[in-house]
Amino acid sequence: MSKEIRFGSPLACSFILAVSMLSSGCATQYVDGALRNVSAEQIRKPSRPQDAQLLFTFQTKGTANAKVTEALKAEVTAAVTSSGLFAAVGGDPALSGAILNVIINNVPLDDTAFAKGFATGLTLGLAGSVVTDAYICTVDFISPQGRKITKTARHAIHTTIGAKGAPANGIKAKSPDEAAHTMTRQVVTAALKDLADDSVFK
Amino acid sequence: MRLVTIGVLLVCSLLEGCASQRIGAHQAAIDNVQLLRQPGIGTIAVGEFKLAPDAPSQIDKVVTVRGSRLTSPSNDSFAAYLRESMIAELNTAGKYDPASTVTISGQLLQNELNAAGISKADSTIEAKFSVARGGAIVFDKRIEEKQTWDSSFIGAVAIPEAINRYTEMYTKLLHRLFADEEFRAATAK
Numbered sequence: 293m294s295k296e297i298r299f300g301s302p303l304a305c306s307f308i309l310a311v312s313m314l315s316s317g318c319a320t321q322y323v324d325g326a327l328r329n330v331s332a333e334q335i336r337k338p339s340r341p342q343d344a345q346l347l348f349t350f351q352t353k354g355t356a357n358a359k360v361t362e363a364l365k366a367e368v369t370a371a372v373t374s375s376g377l378f379a380a381v382g383g384d385p386a387l388s389g390a391i392l393n394v395i396i397n398n399v400p401l402d403d404t405a406f407a408k409g410f411a412t413g414l415t416l417g418l419a420g421s422v423v424t425d426a427y428i429c430t431v432d433f434i435s436p437q438g439r440k441i442t443k444t445a446r447h448a449i450h451t452t453i454g455a456k457g458a459p460a461n462g463i464k465a466k467s468p469d470e471a472a473h474t475m476t477r478q479v480v481t482a483a484l485k486d487l488a489d490d491s492v493f494k
Numbered sequence: 495m496r497l498v499t500i501g502v503l504l505v506c507s508l509l510e511g512c513a514s515q516r517i518g519a520h521q522a523a524i525d526n527v528q529l530l531r532q533p534g535i536g537t538i539a540v541g542e543f544k545l546a547p548d549a550p551s552q553i554d555k556v557v558t559v560r561g562s563r564l565t566s567p568s569n570d571s572f573a574a575y576l577r578e579s580m581i582a583e584l585n586t587a588g589k590y591d592p593a594s595t596v597t598i599s600g601q602l603l604q605n606e607l608n609a610a611g612i613s614k615a616d617s618t619i620e621a622k623f624s625v626a627r628g629g630a631i632v633f634d635k636r637i638e639e640k641q642t643w644d645s646s647f648i649g650a651v652a653i654p655e656a657i658n659r660y661t662e663m664y665t666k667l668l669h670r671l672f673a674d675e676e677f678r679a680a681t682a683k
Contacts, residue, residue: 347524347586355658356665358518385531385588393524432524 321471322462323478324424324448330481335375336488343380344390344433346372351397360398360472367473368394371480377488389436394480397428401448420456425449429479431487441493445482447475514563517657520579522586523665529672530587536683537591538584538625541599543577546622553605559656560610560649573602576621579664583672596681597626603636609656615645617656619663623671625680633680639667 348368350360372381372392381392401424427447434440449471450459458464465471487493529535545554554571557564568574580598584590604620618640625633643659646652671677 345586347522347527349521349523352654352658355655356521356523356662357658358521358661361521362518383586385586391524391527434528 319451319453319468320458321465321468322450322452322459323465323471323474324450324459325461325463327445327447327478327482329478330485332374332376335377335481335485337376338488338494340494341377341379342388342390343382343386344372344378344388344392345386346381346383347391347393349393349395351395353399354397357398364396364472364476367476368396368480371477372484375481375484375488377484391432391434393432393434394483395430395432396476396479397430399426399428400424401426420452420454422450422452422456422459424459425451427475427479429483431480431483433487433493439492441487441490443483443486443490445479445486447479447482449475514565515657516565516567517575517661519567520575520582520661520664522583523669526583526665526669526672527587529669530584530589534682535589535678536596536681537589537594538681539592539594539597540577540581540584540590541597541626543573543580543600544602545571545573546601546603549601549603554602557605557607557660559607559653559660562653564607564657564660572605573600576600576602576664576667579668583668595628598681599624599626604638607656607660609645609652611645612647613645614642615652615656615659616640616642617660617663619667621667623677625677627680633677635674635676637667637671637674639663639670641666 346369348361348365350357350364352360369381372378372394378390378392380386425448427449429445429447431443431445432440449465450462451468452458463474465474545551554573555565557572566572566575568578577600580600581590601622602619603622604618606616606618608617609615618638620636620638622636623633624631641659641663643655645655
C-alpha cells in the first residue's frame with residue numbers, strides 16, 4: 293500500500309527539509325575576516341621585475357587535489373599577475389628561469405566536522421553547527437640561481453549548517469565558489485606582500 | 495505519488511556523482527620540475543604509452559573505491575593518463591621536445607586502489623619505462639610506486655582522500671623515474 297504525501301503534511305515537510313539538507317541549501321560560507329584584502333598598491337614593486345614560471349597546487353590535508361587545483365588555478369594566476377611583482381607570469385618555463393611555486397593546503401581545524409554535519413542533518417538543521425576549514429598558503433620563489441625564499445599566509449572559511457548564527461569574524465559569501473575564490477585571492481596576495489617586503493627579493 | 499517520484503529522482507540525481515568520476519588532470523609538481531630542469535638532462539620526446547600485453551585490460555580502464563568508479567580523463571585510459579602526466583612534467587620543466595632523438599615510452603603493468611578497509615588504504619602503480627636514443631634502447635626499467643595511508647570507516651571521508659591519494663600516485667611514480675640515476679644517464683645531453 294502506498295501512502296501519498298501531501299504538501300503541508302508533517303511527512304512532506306520533513307521530506308522537503310531532508311532534501312534541502314542534502315542539496316546543501318542550509319550551509320552558508322563565511323570568509324574569515326582576520327586577513328583583509330591587500331591591494332596591489334600596498335605591495336612593494338621590485339625595481340626591475342623579472343618573469344616567473346608559476347606552479348600551483350591545492351592540497352587537502354597535504355595531498356594534492358587535482359580537481360580543486362584546476363578550479364582555482366586562474367584565480368591564483370590573476371592574483372600573482374595583478375601583484376605587479378613579475379614582468380610576466382605563466383605556466384611555461386620562464387625566460388629568466390625563476391619559479392614561483394604556490395601551494396594552498398586545506399587543513400580542517402576540527403576532525404569531527406563530519407560528525408557535526410551528520411548530527412545537524414539528523415535533526416533537520418535544528419541542531420546547527422559550524423565547521424572551520426583552515427588554509428595555509430606557502431609561496432616559494434626560486435631564483436634563476438636556485439636561491440629560495442619562502443613565505444606563508446593563513447586563512448579560513450567558516451561553514452555554518454542548520455540553525456547556527458554567523459561567526460563573529462566572518463564575511464558572508466554568496467556561494468561556496470565565491471568563498472573559495474575570495475579566500476584564494478586574499479591568502480595568495482598576503483603571501484606575495486610578505487615576499488615583496490623581503491629584502492632578498494628584488 | 496508524484497511528489498515521491500520527484501523526491502526519489504532528486505535524491506538519485508544528488509547521489510549520481512558518487513557512481514563514476516574522472517580523476518583531475520595531472521599538474522606538474524615542483525619536485526619533479528626541479529629534477530628535470532637540472533642542466534644535465536636533455537630534451538625528450540614522448541612516444542607510445544599502453545597497457546602491458548599480459549596485464550588485465552580492466553586496470554587501464556577503471557579503479558574503484560567503495561563502489562565509486564574512477565576513470566581517466568585521457569581517452570579513458572590510465573596508460574594515456576600516464577603519458578599526459580609525463581608530457582605535463584617535461585613541458586613544465588622545458589624539456590619536452592617532440593622532435594628530440596631521445597624518446598620515452600611506457601607500459602602500464604599494475605594499477606590498484608584498495609580503500610575498502612576501515613582504517614587503512616593503499617595504492618600501487620607500476621610501469622615499465624623505455625628510453626630510446628637514436629632508435630637504440632638505452633634504458634628499460636620497471637618502476638613501482640606503492641603508498642599506504644590511514645583511511646576511515648566513513649565513506650564521505652575515505653573516498654575523497656583515496657581519490658586525491660590515487661591521483662598523486664602518478665606524480666610520485668614519475669618522481670621515482672626522474673630521480674633514477676640510470677634514467678638520468680640515459681637522458682643526459
